[in-house]
Amino acid sequence: MSNKKTAKNTNSVHGRRAVAYIVLILLTFLCLVWFYVLFINATRSNAQLKSGFTPFPGKYLLRNLRNLFNGPTPVIRGMLNSLVIAGCSAVLSVYFSTMTAFAIHGYEFRAKRLIFTFILMIMMIPTQVSALGFIRLMGKMKLTDTYIPLILPSIAAPVTFFYMKQYMDANLPASLIEAARIDGAGELKIFNTIVLPLMKPAIAVQAIFTFVASWNNYFTPNLIINSKMKKTLPILLAELRNSDWKTFDMGQVYAMIAFAIFPVIVVYLLLSRYIVGGVTAGGVKE
DSSP states (O other): OOOHHHHHHHHHHHHHHHHHHHHHHHHHHHHHHHHHHHHHHHHSSSHHHHOOSSSSHHHHHHHHHHHHHHHSHHHHHHHHHHHHHHHHHHHHHHHHHHHHHHHHOOOOOOTHHHHHHHHHHHHTSOHHHHHHHHHHHHHTTTTTTTHHHHHGGGGGHHHHHHHHHHHHHHHOOHHHHHHHHHHOOOOOHHHIIIHHTTTTTHHHHHHHHHHHHHHHHHHHHHHHHOOOOOOOOHHHHHHHHOOTTOOHHHHHHHHHHHHHHHHHHHHHHHHHHGTTSSSTSSSSSE
């Protein structure tokens, strides 16, 4: 009787596991098929793209890239601009958001709950609501057509702060911080040498999200940047799509999109290894 129950439970586990694998394979296919379509279209000419989709790659990838790089659109410069803005934004956002979360998590003071609630309220304000005032302020400060308005505001990132605070509540024991203080470590040393290494999985996740959000941002850079050589890739891509019908080439557009997402894939591959696993496991036993 017990052998039958064991066999039945084993079959049930195998059945659920098979269903889970099928669902994961389906989701993976739905996520990756669009990248495949993108790269297939990047290898085809404008005339071939107008004739319809085909699952087989074409022979025009090098020609599309050559026409793209030799055209009037400064693609390489746009990528460098986007890399500087997105990279600096990601670093500033995760560092100072983690520092803010550590201040709320590791200290006890009277207005602690009020400050936490205030930061969450700011998180609910859309960017478009404050865009006009932000542009006028940057104009008065003579910061338009510079990268400062695109990088510096990332220091105050309520969404990143909230994620870091929740991660600290679950994975950063107060006893570890108190032990470091008893040993005579300063607050900055505690933050830089103890807190940040323990926060690597959360930092990796938020660095990816912040980098991608800044990389894909079109709204704010389009309002701030005016010079051709300072524009980011999303702006240049929009200009390429809106070019004159005589010079419009959909193959170049797809080639530029494929070229634009390559750094995002590289950043994900570099940081993804920090996401899996619990770094704090076994650090402190309560």
